[in-house]
Amino acid sequence: MTAVLPLDLAMAALLSWLGLGLLGFALGGYQTLACRAVFPLSTMGGLLLAAAGLWASTATPDVLQISGPFPVLPWSFRLDPLSGFFLILLGLLAAAVSVFATGYFRPLPAAALRRLFLQYQGFLLGMGLVLLADNAYTFLVAWEIMAIASYFLVVTEHEEEGSRRAGFLYLLIAHLGALAILLGFAVLAGVQILQGGSFAAMMQAQLSPFWASAAFLLTFFGFGAKAGLLPLHIWLPEAHPAAPAPVSALMSGAMLQTAFYGMLRVDFLFLPQAAEWWGPFVLLVGLASALFAVLFAAAQTDMKRLLAYSSMENMGLIMVAMGLALIFRAHGLNALAALALIAALYHALNHAFFKSLLFLGSGSVLHAAGTVAMDRLGGLIQRMPQTAFFMLVGVLAIAGLPPLNGFVSEWLLLQAFLLAPALPQSTLSAVLPLAASGVVLSAALAAYAMVKFYGISFLGQPRAHLPVHETGRWERSAMGLLAMACVALGLFPGVLIGLLDPVIREMVGQGLGQQGWLWLTPVSAQRASYSPVMFLFGIALALGVAFVLVWWRFGRPLRRAGVWACGFPLRTARMQDSPLGFVEPLLRIFRPVFQLRREALSTAAPRLGLQLGEPVTAYLYRPLAATAAWLSAQMVRLQQGRITVYLLYSFLTLLLLLALLR
Amino acid sequence: MLVSAHIAVWGTSLLKLLAAMLLLIGFAMLAQRRLLTLIHLLAWQGFVLALGTALVALLTGQTELWYSAALSLGLKALLIPAVLHRLLRRLKVRGDVEAVINIPTTLLLGIVLVIFAFSLAAPISALTGTITRGMVGIALAAVLLSFLMMITRRKAISQVVGFLAMDNGLFFAATSATLGMPMIVELGVALDALIGFVILGIFFFQMRETFDSMDLSHLERIREE
Known part of the structure; x- marks a missing residue:
C-alpha cells in the first residue's frame, strides 16, 4: 500500500464535496435533515482540505494525472505550497460558511434547495480544482465550473429582474476574462497547448520580451476581470448583493482570491523574467481600483453593496502589494519582494475571514429584518446583540485597527513601501511613497465606510x-468562528508568517525567516517591530487604569441628573444621520466621480433623492455599447430582402476573390 | 485506344468550336426575354456540354468520360428542360422575363465579364499542356455570365435556369481543365444540382400559392425592419 499524500487528501475532500452535492440533491425534499446532514459534512470536507493544504507546505509537491475523455488532454493536478496556502484559505472559509449555511438555507422550498445543494457544492469543487490544476486544460475547465456554478448561485432569486441582470453581467465579464486567460495560456504554452498546456512546460518556456508581456497582459486582464479590478469591476457590486449571503461570502472571500492565485502563479512562476513596467502597472491599477472602490463603498446605502465595493477595495490593496513585489523582484531585491508578497497573502487570508464574516452578518440582518437597506435599519445592536458583537469584530478588523488582523497586513504592506528607497531606480523610489500615501488614504476611507456601515445599521434608533x-445558533456559531479567526490572525501573526515561508520561497526563492510568536520583526529589530499581544496588553492596561481612576475620582457617590438632550426636547429616528447624509462631505469633495443626480421624490413631503452614477459605466461601457449598436444598425442595411441583391453580394465577393487570387 | 494525329487536330478545333458555342448560348440566354426560349437554350447548352464531354472522351480515351457525357445528355439536355417545361405550363407563367437592367447594358456587362474571365484564366491556360488548353477561360466566362443572369432577372424560374447554366459552365470547366473530375465528385455535383432543382420547384409552388405570382419582388417584404 502506498502512503497517503497531501494531494490524495485534497482530492478526497473535493470528491466528498461532489458527493455531498448529489446527496443534497437526493435528500432535498426533507429540508431540515438535508441541511443538517450535508452542510456540516461539507464543513468536515473544508477542514480536510485545509489540513491537506497545511500538510502540503512541508511535503514535496506531488502530481496526479488522470486520463480524460480526450486521450491527448489529461486531467492533471499538482499540490505545491502556493496551492496549499490557498487550499487552507478555501477550506477554512468553506468550513465556516457551511456552518452558517446549515441554518440559513433551511427555510428554502424543496425544489430551490435541491438546486442550491448542487450549485453550492459544485462552486466549492470548482474553486478547489482551480487551485489544484496543473495544466491549462484542467485549470480552464475548473475555472468554468466555478464561474457557471456561481452564476447559478447569483441568480438564485431568478424571479427578480435585478438578479437576472446581475447574473448576465457577471457571466459576460467572466467569459471575457476566461477568453483572455485561455489566450494568455496559449501564448505561454505555445504548441504545448494542444496537449493540454501543462504548467511544467510553461515554467520552462523561453519567451521573447514582447510575448512575455503579451502573456502577462492577457492573464492580468483575465484574472483582473474575476478579481473585480478597474474597469472590469462592474459585475461585482451587482452580483455580490444579488447572491444569498453565504454565497456572497464565498465569492468575495475565496473566488476573488482564485484570481489572485492565478496571477501569482503566472507572474511569479511562469514569467520569472519580468519586464520593469509590469510592477508599476499592477500597482497603479490596484491603487486606482482601491481608491475608486472605497469611495463608492462609503457612498452605498445597501449593506451588501457596500461590502461588495469594499471587496473590490481589498483586492486593489492586494494588487498594490503584488505590484510592489513585482517591482522589487524586477530589481533583484528578493527579500523585499518576499515582504510585499507576505503582505499580499496575509491580506488575502484576512480578507477572506473578515469579509465573509461581514457578509454572513448582513445575511443574518436580511433574514432578521427582511432588508439590508441601511435607511430602514438602525439600532440592531439591541435586538441582535451577539450578531452585533461579531460584526463589530469584523468591522474593526477590516478598518485595520490593532490588535486585529487587518492591521497586520496593512502594516506589513506599509513596511514594504517604506523600504522602497532601496530601489536603484530613483524615479520609482521617489514615486512609491506617493502610492503609499494613496494606500493610507484608502485604508482611512475604508475605516470611514465601516464606521458608517456599523453606525448606521447597528447603532442609533430603528428607522422603520x-x-x-x-439569528439562529448555526449562524451565530459560524460568525463566532470567523471572528475568532480574525482575532487569532491579529494576535499571532508570527505563526502564519512561518507558515507562509515555503510559499514565498517557492515564488521568490527567499523567505523572511521564522518569526517569534510574540514580536513581529519583518526586516530588523532596529527598524520596526510589532507585537499585537503586547499592544493588547498595553491597551487593556491603559483602559483599566483609566477606568479605575475615573471611577475612583468621579464614581462615588453616584451622581444622578437629567440627561442633556443637546437642546432637542424631542428625538425621532429621522433626526439621525441618514446613510447618504453621513457621507455628504465625501460626496461633495468627490462630486465628479460620483455623478450625482438629485431628484425630488415627492412634492407633498419634502424628500429628496440622490442617485449615484457609475462613471466607468457612463464613460466606458455605454459608449462601447452605443458603438456596437450603431455598427449593428449599419449592418441591417445590407439586408435588402431582394434575392437579386443577395446574389449580387456573392457575385461581387466572387469577383473580388478571383481578382485577388490572380 | 489510340487516336490518329489528324483526328486529334480536328478534334481540338471542334472542341474550341463547342466551347465558343457554349459561350454564345450563354450570351443568348442573357439577351433572351421569353421564358420558353430560355429553357430551350438551356437544353441546347446541355447538349453542347454532352457533346464536348464526349469529344474529350474520344480524344483522351478515358472511358469514364463517356458515362459523364451520357449523364449530361440525359439529365441536362433532356430531363431537366422537360421538367422545367412542364412546370412552366402547370404554373401558367406567361409573358416576358422582366430584367432589372435593360438588355443592352446587360450584354455590355457580360462582355466585360468575359474579358475579366479570360485575363484570370490566362496564367492557368499557360500552365496546362492538355488538348483542352484555353478552354478554362471560356468555361469561367460561362459561369460568370450565368451568375449575371441570375442577378438581372426578376422571375424565379429564370433564376433556376441561371443556376443550372452555371452548373453547366462548371462542368465544362472541369472537363476542359482536368479532363473530367473523378466520377464520384461528378455524381455528387449532379446530385447537388438536382436537389437544388427540386427545392426550387417546391419553392415555386409555395410562392404561387402565397403571392399568386412568380415575381421575386414580393419577397422583399420578408425582412427585418
Whole structure:
C-alpha cells in the first residue's frame, strides 16, 4: 500500500464535496435533515482540505494525472505550497460558511434547495480544482465550473429582474476574462497547448520580451476581470448583493482570491523574467481600483453593496502589494519582494475571514429584518446583540485597527513601501511613497465606510418598524468562528508568517525567516517591530487604569441628573444621520466621480433623492455599447430582402476573390 | 485506344468550336426575354456540354468520360428542360422575363465579364499542356455570365435556369481543365444540382400559392425592419 499524500487528501475532500452535492440533491425534499446532514459534512470536507493544504507546505509537491475523455488532454493536478496556502484559505472559509449555511438555507422550498445543494457544492469543487490544476486544460475547465456554478448561485432569486441582470453581467465579464486567460495560456504554452498546456512546460518556456508581456497582459486582464479590478469591476457590486449571503461570502472571500492565485502563479512562476513596467502597472491599477472602490463603498446605502465595493477595495490593496513585489523582484531585491508578497497573502487570508464574516452578518440582518437597506435599519445592536458583537469584530478588523488582523497586513504592506528607497531606480523610489500615501488614504476611507456601515445599521434608533430577532445558533456559531479567526490572525501573526515561508520561497526563492510568536520583526529589530499581544496588553492596561481612576475620582457617590438632550426636547429616528447624509462631505469633495443626480421624490413631503452614477459605466461601457449598436444598425442595411441583391453580394465577393487570387 | 494525329487536330478545333458555342448560348440566354426560349437554350447548352464531354472522351480515351457525357445528355439536355417545361405550363407563367437592367447594358456587362474571365484564366491556360488548353477561360466566362443572369432577372424560374447554366459552365470547366473530375465528385455535383432543382420547384409552388405570382419582388417584404 502506498502512503497517503497531501494531494490524495485534497482530492478526497473535493470528491466528498461532489458527493455531498448529489446527496443534497437526493435528500432535498426533507429540508431540515438535508441541511443538517450535508452542510456540516461539507464543513468536515473544508477542514480536510485545509489540513491537506497545511500538510502540503512541508511535503514535496506531488502530481496526479488522470486520463480524460480526450486521450491527448489529461486531467492533471499538482499540490505545491502556493496551492496549499490557498487550499487552507478555501477550506477554512468553506468550513465556516457551511456552518452558517446549515441554518440559513433551511427555510428554502424543496425544489430551490435541491438546486442550491448542487450549485453550492459544485462552486466549492470548482474553486478547489482551480487551485489544484496543473495544466491549462484542467485549470480552464475548473475555472468554468466555478464561474457557471456561481452564476447559478447569483441568480438564485431568478424571479427578480435585478438578479437576472446581475447574473448576465457577471457571466459576460467572466467569459471575457476566461477568453483572455485561455489566450494568455496559449501564448505561454505555445504548441504545448494542444496537449493540454501543462504548467511544467510553461515554467520552462523561453519567451521573447514582447510575448512575455503579451502573456502577462492577457492573464492580468483575465484574472483582473474575476478579481473585480478597474474597469472590469462592474459585475461585482451587482452580483455580490444579488447572491444569498453565504454565497456572497464565498465569492468575495475565496473566488476573488482564485484570481489572485492565478496571477501569482503566472507572474511569479511562469514569467520569472519580468519586464520593469509590469510592477508599476499592477500597482497603479490596484491603487486606482482601491481608491475608486472605497469611495463608492462609503457612498452605498445597501449593506451588501457596500461590502461588495469594499471587496473590490481589498483586492486593489492586494494588487498594490503584488505590484510592489513585482517591482522589487524586477530589481533583484528578493527579500523585499518576499515582504510585499507576505503582505499580499496575509491580506488575502484576512480578507477572506473578515469579509465573509461581514457578509454572513448582513445575511443574518436580511433574514432578521427582511432588508439590508441601511435607511430602514438602525439600532440592531439591541435586538441582535451577539450578531452585533461579531460584526463589530469584523468591522474593526477590516478598518485595520490593532490588535486585529487587518492591521497586520496593512502594516506589513506599509513596511514594504517604506523600504522602497532601496530601489536603484530613483524615479520609482521617489514615486512609491506617493502610492503609499494613496494606500493610507484608502485604508482611512475604508475605516470611514465601516464606521458608517456599523453606525448606521447597528447603532442609533430603528428607522422603520421591523420585526427584528436574533439569528439562529448555526449562524451565530459560524460568525463566532470567523471572528475568532480574525482575532487569532491579529494576535499571532508570527505563526502564519512561518507558515507562509515555503510559499514565498517557492515564488521568490527567499523567505523572511521564522518569526517569534510574540514580536513581529519583518526586516530588523532596529527598524520596526510589532507585537499585537503586547499592544493588547498595553491597551487593556491603559483602559483599566483609566477606568479605575475615573471611577475612583468621579464614581462615588453616584451622581444622578437629567440627561442633556443637546437642546432637542424631542428625538425621532429621522433626526439621525441618514446613510447618504453621513457621507455628504465625501460626496461633495468627490462630486465628479460620483455623478450625482438629485431628484425630488415627492412634492407633498419634502424628500429628496440622490442617485449615484457609475462613471466607468457612463464613460466606458455605454459608449462601447452605443458603438456596437450603431455598427449593428449599419449592418441591417445590407439586408435588402431582394434575392437579386443577395446574389449580387456573392457575385461581387466572387469577383473580388478571383481578382485577388490572380 | 489510340487516336490518329489528324483526328486529334480536328478534334481540338471542334472542341474550341463547342466551347465558343457554349459561350454564345450563354450570351443568348442573357439577351433572351421569353421564358420558353430560355429553357430551350438551356437544353441546347446541355447538349453542347454532352457533346464536348464526349469529344474529350474520344480524344483522351478515358472511358469514364463517356458515362459523364451520357449523364449530361440525359439529365441536362433532356430531363431537366422537360421538367422545367412542364412546370412552366402547370404554373401558367406567361409573358416576358422582366430584367432589372435593360438588355443592352446587360450584354455590355457580360462582355466585360468575359474579358475579366479570360485575363484570370490566362496564367492557368499557360500552365496546362492538355488538348483542352484555353478552354478554362471560356468555361469561367460561362459561369460568370450565368451568375449575371441570375442577378438581372426578376422571375424565379429564370433564376433556376441561371443556376443550372452555371452548373453547366462548371462542368465544362472541369472537363476542359482536368479532363473530367473523378466520377464520384461528378455524381455528387449532379446530385447537388438536382436537389437544388427540386427545392426550387417546391419553392415555386409555395410562392404561387402565397403571392399568386412568380415575381421575386414580393419577397422583399420578408425582412427585418
